[in-house]
Amino acid sequence: MSASVHVRGHRLSGGRKPKLDQVRNDINVTPLVDVVLVLLIIFMVVTPLMARGREIPNLPKTRHHSQEKDHLQPVVAIDKEGNLWYDQVKLGPVDDKSLAEMGEKIQRSWDAPKDPDGAGKVYVKASGELTYKQVYPLLVYLNKEKLVGSIDLATGEVKE
Amino acid sequence: MGMNVGGNSGGLHTEINITPLIDVVLVLLIIFLVTMPITMKMVTIEVPRKIDEQVEVATTAPIVVKVLASLQIELEDEGRKQSVNAPDLATTLRPILEKKLSEKVVFVDFEDQVPWSEVILTMDAIRSLSPKENPDDVKVALKLRPDPSAADQ
Numbered sequence: 001m002s003a004s005v006h007v008r009g010h011r012l013s014g015g016r017k018p019k020l021d022q023v024r025n026d027i028n029v030t031p032l033v034d035v036v037l038v039l040l041i042i043f044m045v046v047t048p049l050m051a052r053g054r055e056i057p058n059l060p061k062t063r064h065h066s067q068e069k070d071h072l073q074p075v076v077a078i079d080k081e082g083n084l085w086y087d088q089v090k091l092g093p094v095d096d097k098s099l100a101e102m103g104e105k106i107q108r109s110w111d112a113p114k115d116p117d118g119a120g121k122v123y124v125k126a127s128g129e130l131t132y133k134q135v136y137p138l139l140v141y142l143n144k145e146k147l148v149g150s151i152d153l154a155t156g157e158v159k160e
Numbered sequence: 161m162g163m164n165v166g167g168n169s170g171g172l173h174t175e176i177n178i179t180p181l182i183d184v185v186l187v188l189l190i191i192f193l194v195t196m197p198i199t200m201k202m203v204t205i206e207v208p209r210k211i212d213e214q215v216e217v218a219t220t221a222p223i224v225v226k227v228l229a230s231l232q233i234e235l236e237d238e239g240r241k242q243s244v245n246a247p248d249l250a251t252t253l254r255p256i257l258e259k260k261l262s263e264k265v266v267f268v269d270f271e272d273q274v275p276w277s278e279v280i281l282t283m284d285a286i287r288s289l290s291p292k293e294n295p296d297d298v299k300v301a302l303k304l305r306p307d308p309s310a311a312d313q
Binding site: 029032033036037039040043044051058060062063064065066067068069070123126127128129130131132133134135139140142143148149150151152153154155156157 | 178181182185186188189192193198199200201202203204205206207208270271272273274275276277279280281283284287288290295296302304
């Protein structure tokens with residue numbers, strides 16, 4: 001479309017035949033842009049899906065955390081209302097019943113681990129707005145009932 | 161004539177300059193590619209089991225950091241207690257830990273009303289004492305309360 005206007009413009013003004021290199025001097029970047037945009041959209045869609053478990057908006061932020069590869073271990077979370085989540089499933093307020101249900105799900109995940117390194121591990125996400133009292137029962141349960149010796153507590157990164 | 165001029169100027173650059181757009185999009189793409197390998201950010205807390213704990217207590221007197229609801233910190237080392245302000249925790253702990261030749265373990269305990277963000281910050285401060293080449297040198301361990309169902313000691 002624009003190319004024809006371009007050529008006609010030259011014809012009208014100059015009245016001369018356009019030189020070969022005047023017709024199109026630059027590379028056609030449209031396919032490149034298409035591909036890049038599609039890639040970008042794919043990444044934008046996939047990235048949030050990769051963060052596993054219930055999303056907890058304000059994880060406490062740290063500087064000296066360790067970064068480990070995802071071993072597909074079970075992810076449990078406590079949101080700021082104090083509700084317990086296993087992955088994306090809401091189990092209700094933290095009490096004996098919800099903890100037992102979580103324990104069963106964790107056991108099932110460990111018994112058929114998608115990644116052998118993930119067996120015996122739990123990743124715990126807890127909102128920074130909670131108090132220690134609200135999270136402590138979960139830590140004790142994991143230790144006493146599930147015999148987890150070291151619990152991984154989720155943190156965010158301090159952004160400067 | 162006037163029309164000619166109009167056609168001329170229009171013919172020079174009818175398309176939008178997309179180069180800056182490509183620049184921006186490419187940079188965004190690179191940012192996403194870099195952040196892509198999903199890593200889980202975590203601080204690990206050791207929770208000693210009953211048997212381990214007894215062994216631990218028998219061999220060495222543990223360093224215990226207790227955060228009060230007022231966010232004042234009580235530091236206990238070999239039976240000596242001292243009160244520390246939260247920002248000074250790392251500087252106070254450093255010489256104590258350097259004396260320890262065996263495994264460097266700091267037990268942490270918190271009062272009920274301590275915010276979870278403060279719990280993690282305290283652990284972060286303790287972990288900051290590990291040398292860079294071995295970030296898991298100093299271990300943080302949870303001090304279990306005698307009765308887990310009890311709210312506080």
